[in-house]
Amino acid sequence: MNYRYTLVFLAGFLSCIFLFYIFSSSNLEVPFATGLVSFDVSSPSDWVGEEDIVVFEDYIILRIANATLSNYANSGSMNPVLDMGANGIRIVPKYSDQIEIGDIISFRFGGNLIVHRVVDKGIDENGVYFITQGDNNIFSDDKIRFEDIEYITVGVIY
Numbered sequence: 001m002n003y004r005y006t007l008v009f010l011a012g013f014l015s016c017i018f019l020f021y022i023f024s025s026s027n028l029e030v031p032f033a034t035g036l037v038s039f040d041v042s043s044p045s046d047w048v049g050e051e052d053i054v055v056f057e058d059y060i061i062l063r064i065a066n067a068t069l070s071n072y073a074n075s076g077s078m079n080p081v082l083d084m085g086a087n088g089i090r091i092v093p094k095y096s097d098q099i100e101i102g103d104i105i106s107f108r109f110g111g112n113l114i115v116h117r118v119v120d121k122g123i124d125e126n127g128v129y130f131i132t133q134g135d136n137n138i139f140s141d142d143k144i145r146f147e148d149i150e151y152i153t154v155g156v157i158y
Helices: 001-022
Strands: 052-057 060-062 068-071 087-091 103-110 112-124 127-133 143-145 147-157
Touching: 068 147, 103 127, 103 143
Parallel strands: none
Antiparallel strands: 052 060, 068 087, 087 147, 103 112, 103 147, 112 127, 127 143
């Protein structure tokens, strides 16, 4: 019976080596996941194309129209993606269609500027709404309307 576990382990191990070989030959960095921890978080939209990133020996140029920088409080709700010390690159969205599930947005709530990830998007009798949630929060926020959204985070530099 123990040989079955050994065979399953070896098959998984060899599969990992094979996948790393395939991905490493394509020059892609592969995050390693053991399957022990599961995160149900969608990735943000791809706002910065490879053609908009120019790398020199001693500096980098990011071509992002109308971008501003942001800094973050040490609230813990968006760790490890956003925290004190991270520099955010943000833009002002023009249309609700620009915002997708997985995007990180900044919105006004109770006089504060809150930064959370969009986890749902829908339409009700009042129009388009967004449901947001901090990556480390158990509960999602109330419906957010496009009028309350000030920024979309399009990049983070640590």
